[in-house]
Every structure is written in structure tokens, then in C-alpha cells.
Amino acid sequence: MARMTVRSTFALDVETADSLARLARCWQVSKSEALRRAVKAAATVEAADASSDALRALTQLQDRLGLDTEKAEEWVRQIRSQRSERA
Numbered sequence: 175m176a177r178m179t180v181r182s183t184f185a186l187d188v189e190t191a192d193s194l195a196r197l198a199r200c201w202q203v204s205k206s207e208a209l210r211r212a213v214k215a216a217a218t219v220e221a222a223d224a225s226s227d228a229l230r231a232l233t234q235l236q237d238r239l240g241l242d243t244e245k246a247e248e249w250v251r252q253i254r255s256q257r258s259e260r261a
Contacts, residue, residue, distance in 0.1 A: 186194065198208040
């Protein structure tokens with residue numbers, strides 16, 4: 175299957191262009207491939223940060239609601255009891 179290519183033009187400062195060229199030489203790939211890898215790595219880090227933010231938000235919510243391990247275990251016991259009564 176053919177790979178779709180999107181051509182774009184970017185204006186890079188000298189330092190960034192030099193860094194991109196160094197990465198390409200180090201990885202022995204084209205500058206386009208080095209840029210693709212760098213963007214993919216940045217996207218992966220961003221996704222990890224986003225999931226970290228979601229976990230932090232959940233923890234804050236649980237703290238505000240006063241939820242702790244004991245309350246969670248009690249809730250699980252109640253739910254299991256209700257389910258077994260229905261079965």
C-alpha cells in the first residue's frame with residue numbers, strides 16, 4: 175500500500191535546523207525521518223503527560239470527596255452483596 179505524504183514548509187531557527195541535521199546524521203536517516211521521529215516521541219510524551227494529568231485529577235476528586243481505601247472496599251462489599259442477592 176502506498177504511503178500518503180503531506181509536504182509542508184517550515185521556518186526553523188538556525189539552532190533548531192542544526193539540531194535536526196545532527197539528529198539525522200546520528201540516526202543515519204533523512205532530516206524528514208528525523209523530524210517524524212522527534213514529533214512521534216514528543217506526541218508520546220504528551221500522551222503520557224495527559225494520562226498523568228487525568229490520574230492527578232482523579233486523585234484530587236477522591237481527596238475532595240473524602241474517598242479512601244476503607245470506603246472503597248466497603249463500597250465494593252456492598253455492590254457484591256447486592257449482586258449476589260439478585261442472582
